[in-house]
Amino acid sequence: MIVLASAPLAVAAVLLGAALGKIRDVRAFAATIGGYRVLPAPLALPAAVAVLVVEVAAAALLLAPVTRPWGAVAAALLFAVFLGAMGSVLRRGLSVGCGCFGGRDLVGPGTMARTGVLLVLALMAVAAGPAPFAPLQVPVAAALLGVAFVLPLLVPGRGRHGPGGGRASGVTATRSPVEHGPRPGTPFALEGAPERTADQVLYALVSPGCGLCTTMLPHFTAMAARMEVVLVSAAPKDGSFGSDGPPLVVDPDVYDRNDILWPPYAVVTDRRGTVLAAGGAADPAQLRTVIDGAASPSPS
Template identity: 45%
Template sequence: MLSWSAPAALAVAGVLAFAAVGKLRDLAGFSEAVAGYRLLAGGLVPVVARAVVGAELVGAALLAAPPTRVWGSALAVVLFSAFLIGMGSVLRRGMRVSCGCLQGSERVGAGSLTRTGLLLVLALFAGFGADLPFEPVQLLGAALLAGVVFGAAALVSRLDAQPSAPVVGRRFEIGTDVSDFAGGGDRVLFAYISPLCGACRVMLPEFRAVAGRVPVVLVSSGEFGEVRDYLGGQGIELPLVTGPDVFEANGVPGPPYAVVTDGSGAVLAHRGVDRPDKLAALLGEAGL
């Protein structure tokens, strides 16, 4: 049974190395993800972000070499335990934030918790293989274990998934009466954004330009004051609605996303709008 500890060590080393390289490619984006957890003072965020990347690289190196696997195992256990604590805190507070885990825009949820928990188990198991020399077959075992971890996480994420998108004709809910924003008109555009979303920053001027044709309301899961300060820094003064469950309420998969309703709140059209041409297509679908 202990023969699987060496593949476990290599699997965890590979995941840590992959995660660290992705974060190094966009360290500013990873720092934003760390800030999104709202567990650290602003000045500590870049320090912790760099420390995490460094620890992942060191952990990967220690786990890859048999003589140092015990130390790599201990470091990986600390890392994954800290990640689980942070993600659990986010979910308890009803927040919807970027996981910052790998090279993507995954949100904290059941899938990320499952993957991190399984990696923690592998990291613990890896410590038992310090006296096992490297053999090529261990790489096959590592790939198999990594596949099990990521496959299980993907399955849990799919089972836990919210509806993939709003439903045309269904009433739109944001915790505020849509007619408050219609201004007597027959169309309103609700744009889901996040300060952690790079594409959202690009699209904000586009939403502002559309506001000359139809009322535009920005929707975010962040704290109102923080999002308003972010928008002020971008020179955006559009109406804003925030709430921890504004994405889940309508099954919006993630920002930037836009929903056009009529004056009573019935959904007319919706789609992801990470480029100006997609926003133009949405407006065309809604007859604007």
């Protein structure tokens, strides 16, 4: 059947496109994987590399009839893992980028629908077996890709970053529908925090693999004119944020301990370390909202 025989071409095209979108910034893709919070932070980069290798290898296998069944099985397993990870994100109320093609899609019903359609195409490729190539498979494969990418656009609730939103870094520019993060009036739990010397301290949570964190770094630094500023990272120091700016504290458990989803994130405390305001800081407007909230903190 021509539709089944065309599925391997469609899946190979998707895998190659996805790999090309991610390989331009592997560290950013690793940050996306970290945002899912299903793997320990040190495994995010190896997992990102593994996904890219499997995507490229599966696409190559799909292009040759003799190896096509192996590539189809690998693709199906990959899409099944993606689908399970997205479902886990939605169940936990997280709001993160899907990292699917290096774009700005948030994990949501739309991305799950698209991944589900791609899983069906991969299973069709498995059923097709080592079918020989025929020119008619090209337009049919294009039509299958159209179905895979157009149908999810009709699914309600699909999320995207708005203008000026995040790069392909797994960092969202919107707040999760489920409230997370430290509450005003509670202590900010941070291991290795320097002694506070100002009435207000801004803790800017950043990550070396986060494109938005790099973009926001000058805005965090500029706040040093108003209050004490401390950068906080869960990853070991690697020079990503320089040595001539605010001090950097490394605390691998800071996100889990304070129920923070992913950077960039801002926490303002008083001299005693009590939270005055906290929230996502994916753009200057969000950072200003947190700073303004510290001026008139909500009751605990």
